[in-house]
Amino acid sequence: MRMKNQWKIKTSDAGQRLDVFLAAKLTDLTRSAIAKKLKAGAGFVNDKKATVHAFLKAGDKVEFRPSLKHEPDLSAPSDSAQDDKRGSSQDAKGRKRPFKDVKSLIVKETPDWMVINKPAGILVHPDANEQDGTLVDLLIAHYPPLAKIGEDPSRPGIVHRLDRDVSGLMVVAKTQDAFDGLKKQFAQRKTQKYYLALVHGAPPQDEGEIKFRIGRSKTEARMAAIPVNSTDGKAAWSHYKIIKKKKNFTLLEVQIMSGRTHQIRAHLFALNCPIVGDQLYIKQNSKFKIQNSGGRLMLQSYKMSFEDPKTGKEQAFELKPDPMFASFF
DSSP, X not given: OXXXXXXXXXXXXXXXXXXXXXXXXXXXXXXXXXXXXXHTTOEEETTEEOOTTOBOOTTOEEEEOXXXXXXXXTTSOOHHHHHHHTTOEEOTTSOEESSSSGGGXXXXXXXXXXXXXXXXXXXXXXXXXXXXXXXXXXXXXXXXXGGGOSSOTTSTTBSSOOXXXXXXXXXXXXXHHHHHHHHXXXXXXXXXXXXXXXXXXXXXXXXXXXXXXXXXXSSSSSEEEEXXXXXXXXXXXXXEEEEEEETTEEEEEEEESSOOTTHHHHHHHHTTOOBTTOTTTSXXXXXXXXXXXXXXXXXXXXXXXXXXXXXXXXXXXXXXXXXXXXXXX
């Protein structure tokens, strides 16, 4: 007979994340409460302590051993739960989020995919420095089957991403067929992606192409633009068009034909037009001061289109510009 809070993983449950699996079993606890207990060492897989994001295999033995001493009732309403009622919440590090839950971010959802309006300040998926409180966590809480979609368990359903400090449109696959189809479209550059970028200064022309290659900087912890004729880095192509200019600032529309890490940020920095609020590319002693951006990077993915992987019908989306852009003009 199975003991309380012990399970042997069936084939049908293989591939699930530990916190998602336990949330389905321990219905008297919220998933956030379970996650906190797991971080405190309550979860075991095959008799070894497991992390929140451990992915389960068929045959694994799972145990949940919450401590009974000096432990608050995590299933009771918390301050963050009260924040939820007011339309905001907190991430894993206690930082305020400007949204209630992932439902408030959804622009359109179908059985195969969803388009979301990602806020600035939230990491899309776990990385080496941050494992919890990512967009992926919110998406899985909204749609648990997402945990099994894709090629990388740490990036379920993610066919493209935005930097933590970039806001705007993203499409997320909800089925494996949609993931494969959308990924192919991005690889073949059949998708259309447009951004608004507020920059210091102005580019040399009202409209132009930037084709510097993108590679990791050899001197800074960021990406760098590399001459087109170099063999270093990866090919990258951005098209920009000036929308507004005023004194020391310019609002650009930027279309990217490739999807390199920090592509727009590195390309515009190479033109001596860094994005306002970019604390990674603008040094503290730079002539470009980090100011007036409300602490955020002034880069927004505001238009996107792709083909529905199942029907082939074009799906096009456009957001209103972030109000912060207007505050500069």
